[in-house]
Amino acid sequence: MSLIDQFKNGLTRSKSGFMGRLGGLFSAGEINDQFYEELEEILISGDVGVQTSIKLVDKLRTEVKNRRIKERQEARELLLELVIEIMDPGRAPAETEEKPHVILLVGVNGSGKTTSAAKLAGLYRRDEKEVLLVAGDTFRAAAIEQLEIWADRADVELIKQQAGSDPSALYFDAMNAAKARNMDVVIGDTAGRLHSRYNLMEELNKIYRVIGRNIPGAPHRVLLVVDATTGQNAVAQARSFNQSLPIDGLILTKLDGTARGGIVINIQDELNIPVCYVGTGEKMEDLAPFNPEDFARALLES
Amino acid sequence: MFSNLAEKLQDTFRRLKGKGKLTEKDVDAAMREIRLALLEADVNFKVVKEFVNSVRERAVGQEVMSSLTPGQQVIKIVNEEMTSLMGDTQSALAGPGKGPTRVMMVGLQGSGKTTTAVKLAAHLRREGRSPFLVAADIYRPGAVKQLEVLSESIGEKCYSNLEADPVEICREGLKMADREGSDVAIFDTAGRLHIDDEMMSEIGAIKNDIKPDEVLLVVDAMTGQDAVNAAASFNEAVGLSGVILTKLDGDTRGGAALSVRKVTGCPIKFVGVGEKIEALEPFYPDRMASRILGMGDVLSLIEKAEATIDQDKAREMEKKLRQQQFTLEDFRDQMVQLRSMGSLDDILNMLPEGGNIPKELKQMSLNENSLKRVEAIISSMTRQERYNPSILNSSRRRRIARGSGTTVQDVNRLLNQFSQMQKMFKQMNPAGKKGMGKKMKKMKKRFPF
Numbered sequence: 001m002s003l004i005d006q007f008k009n010g011l012t013r014s015k016s017g018f019m020g021r022l023g024g025l026f027s028a029g030e031i032n033d034q035f036y037e038e039l040e041e042i043l044i045s046g047d048v049g050v051q052t053s054i055k056l057v058d059k060l061r062t063e064v065k066n067r068r069i070k071e072r073q074e075a076r077e078l079l080l081e082l083v084i085e086i087m088d089p090g091r092a093p094a095e096t097e098e099k100p101h102v103i104l105l106v107g108v109n110g111s112g113k114t115t116s117a118a119k120l121a122g123l124y125r126r127d128e129k130e131v132l133l134v135a136g137d138t139f140r141a142a143a144i145e146q147l148e149i150w151a152d153r154a155d156v157e158l159i160k161q162q163a164g165s166d167p168s169a170l171y172f173d174a175m176n177a178a179k180a181r182n183m184d185v186v187i188g189d190t191a192g193r194l195h196s197r198y199n200l201m202e203e204l205n206k207i208y209r210v211i212g213r214n215i216p217g218a219p220h221r222v223l224l225v226v227d228a229t230t231g232q233n234a235v236a237q238a239r240s241f242n243q244s245l246p247i248d249g250l251i252l253t254k255l256d257g258t259a260r261g262g263i264v265i266n267i268q269d270e271l272n273i274p275v276c277y278v279g280t281g282e283k284m285e286d287l288a289p290f291n292p293e294d295f296a297r298a299l300l301e302s
Numbered sequence: 303m304f305s306n307l308a309e310k311l312q313d314t315f316r317r318l319k320g321k322g323k324l325t326e327k328d329v330d331a332a333m334r335e336i337r338l339a340l341l342e343a344d345v346n347f348k349v350v351k352e353f354v355n356s357v358r359e360r361a362v363g364q365e366v367m368s369s370l371t372p373g374q375q376v377i378k379i380v381n382e383e384m385t386s387l388m389g390d391t392q393s394a395l396a397g398p399g400k401g402p403t404r405v406m407m408v409g410l411q412g413s414g415k416t417t418t419a420v421k422l423a424a425h426l427r428r429e430g431r432s433p434f435l436v437a438a439d440i441y442r443p444g445a446v447k448q449l450e451v452l453s454e455s456i457g458e459k460c461y462s463n464l465e466a467d468p469v470e471i472c473r474e475g476l477k478m479a480d481r482e483g484s485d486v487a488i489f490d491t492a493g494r495l496h497i498d499d500e501m502m503s504e505i506g507a508i509k510n511d512i513k514p515d516e517v518l519l520v521v522d523a524m525t526g527q528d529a530v531n532a533a534a535s536f537n538e539a540v541g542l543s544g545v546i547l548t549k550l551d552g553d554t555r556g557g558a559a560l561s562v563r564k565v566t567g568c569p570i571k572f573v574g575v576g577e578k579i580e581a582l583e584p585f586y587p588d589r590m591a592s593r594i595l596g597m598g599d600v601l602s603l604i605e606k607a608e609a610t611i612d613q614d615k616a617r618e619m620e621k622k623l624r625q626q627q628f629t630l631e632d633f634r635d636q637m638v639q640l641r642s643m644g645s646l647d648d649i650l651n652m653l654p655e656g657g658n659i660p661k662e663l664k665q666m667s668l669n670e671n672s673l674k675r676v677e678a679i680i681s682s683m684t685r686q687e688r689y690n691p692s693i694l695n696s697s698r699r700r701r702i703a704r705g706s707g708t709t710v711q712d713v714n715r716l717l718n719q720f721s722q723m724q725k726m727f728k729q730m731n732p733a734g735k736k737g738m739g740k741k742m743k744k745m746k747k748r749f750p751f
Contacts, residue, residue, distance in 0.1 A: 041347055047526035050341045109549060109577075110412030110522060139577075141451035146444030163451075194552040227412060231344030231526025233554035254411060257495045259528035282411075282441065 029072055031064060039079075046262035046299065047231055052269050056082055080296050086269050087292035095220075100132070100183045102175075102211060102218035105251070106204060107225035108237055109192030112253035114143055116225050116279055117189040118150030119287035120251075125154050129184040134174040135160035136167045136207070139191040147189055153284060157181070167191065167203065168210045175214035188219070195240030208245040221248045223276060228254045228261035238267045249276035252290070256280040260299055324372055329361045332376045343594045345557035346530045349564045357383050381591050387560065388587035392544070392569040395426070395486075396515035402434065402479045402487040404512050408505055408540060409520035410532055411493030414548035416445060418520050418574055419490040420452040421582040422546075425572070426486050427458065434484035436475030437462040438508065439492035449490050456579055459484070468492070468504060472512050489514070496535030509540045516543045518571065521562055523550045529558035530565045537566045547585070548574035557594050630688040630720060634680040637673055678706035679716050691717055 029035070036057050043053035060079050069075055095101060103120065105113045114137060121131045133151050135158060137143035144160050151158035159174045167190065178186045190207065193200035211218050224247045226234050241247055252261050255278050264275050275290040333354050340350045361379050396403050405422070407415045416439065423433035435453045437460060439445035446462045453460035459482055461475040472489050479487035491508065494501035509517065519533060519542045536542060545566065547559055550573045563570060570585040680688065682705035687694055694702075694717065696710075703710045 044341055045347050045527050047344075047528070050338055108524070108552070110414055112412055140448070141455070142444040142448035144444075145447045146442070149443035194549065196551070196553045227522070227524075229410065229522070229526060229528050229532070230524050231529075231554075231558065232342055233344070233524040233552065234526075236553055254495075257410070257528070258497055258531045259526065263526060 030070065031072055031075055035072065035075075036061060043262065046260035047266075048262035049232055049235070049266040052266045055269070056086075056265075083265065083296040083299065084292050086265055087275070087295060098217065098220065100178045100186045100215070100218075101220050102178070102186045102188065102215060104188045104190065104208065104211065104219040104222045104245075105225055106190050106222060106241055106245070106247075107192060108194055108227075109140075111192065111225045111227045111230075112251075112279060113137070113192060113225045114146050114150070114189050115282070116223075116251050116253060116277070116287065117187050118147060118154060119279060119284055120187050120277070121151070121156045121185075122154040122284040123287055124185045124187075125156055130182070131156040132174065132178050132181065132183040132186045133158045134171065134186060134188040136170060136189045137191040138163055138165050138167050138170065143189070143191070150284075157183075168206045171207050171210050172214060175211055175218070179215070186218075195237045201240065201244040204241075205244045221276075222246060223249050223251050224273070225251045225253060226261075226264065226267070227259075228252050228263075229257065229259035230263055232263070232266070234263040235266055235270055238271050238273055242271060242273065247273050249274050251275075251277045251279060251287075253279035256286070261295075262299065324361050324364050324375065326362050328372055329358055329376065332361070332373070333358055336376075336380055339596060340557060340560075340594065343555035343557035343596065344524075344526050344529075344561075345594065346527050346561035346564075349530070349561050352564075353383070353387070353560075377595070380595065381588075384560065384591040384594065385587045388563055388585075388590055389569045391584055391586060393571050393584035395571070396543075398431070398485045399515070402476065402484050403516070404476065404487050404489070404514040405516045405518060406489045406491065406505075406509065406512070406514040406540075407518055407520055407546075408491050408536055408542075409493060410495065410522070411442075413493065413520045413522045414574060415439075415493060415520045416448050416452070416490050417577075418546055418548055418572075418582070419449065419488050420456060420458075421574060421579055422518075422572070423453070423458050423486075423488055424456050424579045425582050427456070431486050432484045433458055433486045433488055434475070434479035434482055435460040436472055436479070436487060436489045438468040438471045438475070438489050440464065440468060440471070441492045445490075445492070452579070469507050469511050472508050476512050496532045496539075502535070502539045505540050514543075517541060518543065519545050519562070519566070519568070521545055521547055521558060523547050523556040523558060523573075524552065524554040525558040527561075529561045533562040534565045537568070542566050542568045544568050544571040546570070546572045546574065551575040551581070555594050555596055556590065559590050560594060628724060630680050630683065630691060631685075633720060633723075634677055634688075637677050637680075675706070675708055675712060676716055679703075679708055679713055682706040691720065 039060070040053050040057045043056060044050060048056070056079070059082050060075065063069075063078055063082070064075055067078070069078065105117050105120075107113050117133060121133050124131045131154070133147060133154075133156055135144040135147045137147070138161065141163070144163060148158055148160070159170070159177050161170045161173070171188065174186065174188070177183075188207075188211075190204065191200075193204065195201065208219065208222070222245055224238055224241050226237065230237070238247065238250070250264060250267065250273055252264055252275050255261050261278075267273055268275070275292075275295075277287055278290050278295070280286045280288070336357065337350055337354050340353065341347060345353070357376075357380050360383065361376055364375065364379070395405060407419050407422075409415050419435060423435055426433045435449060435458060437446040437449040439449075446464060450460050450462060461471070461478045463471050463474060466474065468491065475489065476487050489508070489512065491505055492501070494505070496502065517540050519536050521529065521533065525532075533542075533545075545562055545568050547556065547570055550556060559570060562568075570587075570590070572582050573585050573590075575581045575583055679702060682702045683694075687698065687702075694713075699710050699713045703713050706713075
């Protein structure tokens with residue numbers, strides 16, 4: 001099943017009948033204030049956020065006037081355009097040719113870093129790349145075992161230390177190992193941390209510096225893992241993480257539920273951090289590069 | 303963005319002066335702000351609608367208490383309404399009956415079930431009960447191990463079986479708990495999506511088999527609009543008895559709490575406030591309410607103002623001010639009253655026209671220490687001196703400075719400020735002139751005494 005189908009599937013099954021509502025809204029009738037009001041509500045209910053929703057609806061209103069659009073169906077295409085414009089994929093960081101290409105995953109607790117690290121390893125493995133996973137979550141009980149099982153399944157190498165050890169030291173070793181073993185890609189897991197915890201954010205910055213000292217230019221991509229069910233706090237998360245180390249992109253996880261992940265529109269709008277991947281399930285293959293058009297269509301099409 | 307709803311509301315109401323009652327128009331303006339604030343806090347939009355309507359009904363036509371501004375009055379109503387919606391503090395779990403109390407943890411992936419299960423066990427142990435953990439998450443790699451490690455770290459027993467299916471595991475685990483003489487069995491189930499029919503029927507099966515006394519939904523406090531869908535589905539599938547809100551130690555406003563509470567009708571029993579095993583607290587509805595509103599301590603200040611400022615005293619004061627009989631003794635009384643309300647900075651912020659306080663007064667009240675000093679100085683005066691400061695010669699001033707542990711300069715400064723204050727009252731008080739009452743009212747708003 002393609003990503004868009006999976007996502008849509010989730011949406012259709014949703015009790016709130018999101019798709020039904022949008023379908024109904026855009027199906028027929030003239031464009032009036034009630035239409036805009038309802039649209040704003042739908043966007044907000046998708047976690048797009050009040051400010052961004054109002055902005056989107058205002059833009060739509062202006063464009064509808066400019067282009068003299070009368071039918072709701074036409075307005076839908078227009079809204080699609082506007083969302084895609086915000087989600088512009090052009091800014092997604094390009095993969096470097098450098099070897100090893102180092103990717104660091106960060107995020108709050110329970111957002112899905114470890115699972116995403118494994119899926120990402122699987123993605124590169126299918127491209128026949130040599131992948132090294134770093135079990136950087138030395139804090140959570142059994143997080144290392146969790147990644148170990150995944151590494152086995154993905155048939156990739158794993159570097160670990162015992163639980164409770166210093167993640168920066170682990171990363172120091174991991175970078176040396178990656179160079180020595182001539183790895184193509186290094187994917188680093190980190191312990192989940194709330195962005196409001198100063199010390200833990202400093203720890204993250206230290207990991208970042210250790211990696212960079214060992215391999216100049218690395219990590220080549222720092223990806224923030226965001227749970228699609230997260231509300232407005234995700235913006236604060238992105239902002240805080242971005243302050244302790246430069247975030248290059250997002251991985252939006254758990255998009256197979258009824259949550260619509262509209263929050264990423266918000267993050268992109270405010271902080272200009274693009275989405276790189278989306279996670280849509282618990283299996284190894286359930287991770288795909290992000291396609292803004294698919295996302296916008298799935299969000300708005302009926 | 304809307305970090306300070308109180309400020310916004312007071313802004314909205316600043317233009318509306320001297321009203322005795324909240325009119326529909328006042329309330330409408332406030333409701334818009336409240337709606338936005340709640341949406342920003344991730345309260346589900348349908349819940350927001352209902353909530354705002356119920357507040358509107360209560361607010362329109364209500365008399366504004368004289369110690370509060372209309373903005374504060376609305377905040378008070380909002381807060382009361384929200385607190386009552388949140389329910390009571392109910393951290394107690396079903397008590398021990400025949401055999402172990404059965405507590406089942408359910409929720410979405412990554413909400414924190416496993417960690418919370420262990421935290422709950424530790425909490426129950428502190429309450430003198432003997433918990434037993436059952437690892438029924440056979441899907442997520444490492445989940446069983448995680449529970450085993452954590453259980454061991456707090457010295458509690460844990461049952462696991464990687465060969466069996468979750469229903470069997472729970473059944474066996476329950477038997478084991480009984481044999482071990484434990485009086486609470488906590489079942490950690492796998493995280494699942496509420497639209498995954500297969501997985502949802504699995505927890506249904508577990509429930510039917512072990513017949514839990516408590517089914518607790520573990521909800522990430524950072525959840526957005528979708529919280530209602532998940533909560534409603536879980537409630538439908540297994541019938542929840544309570545909710546545990548996790549990751550509340552972050553900076554999320556936690557509007558999901560209100561949504562979940564509203565759609566399930568279940569009490570929120572505990573909140574997770576940190577990564578440590580002890581970081582599980584009972585749920586306090588009032589704290590959560592002010593957190594969602596993003597108003598912090600302002601609410602408690604409003605309550606304090608209501609309770610502390612004696613209405614009769616305020617009236618007497620107003621009379622004195624008008625008749626220019628304002629003495630140092632009155633001055634001190636107000637200081638005491640002010641200080642009994644808490645931090646001065648907070649109070650100043652709470653005042654609707656905090657920005658317009660005369661410079662002299664502001665200088666004086668810059669910090670709490672200076673307030674304390676003022677109080678000490680005045681207390682070191684004799685009664686006569688307080689009523690007639692003009693008799694304060696340098697010898698008296700030296701004595702007062704010594705008595706209050708200050709310097710003569712401090713005493714002089716206070717006396718200057720006081721005489722300026724008196725002058726100010728005189729200016730705004732041309733006896734008998736029209737409009738004076740209004741000015742007094744304004745004055746009262748500035749300084750609630």
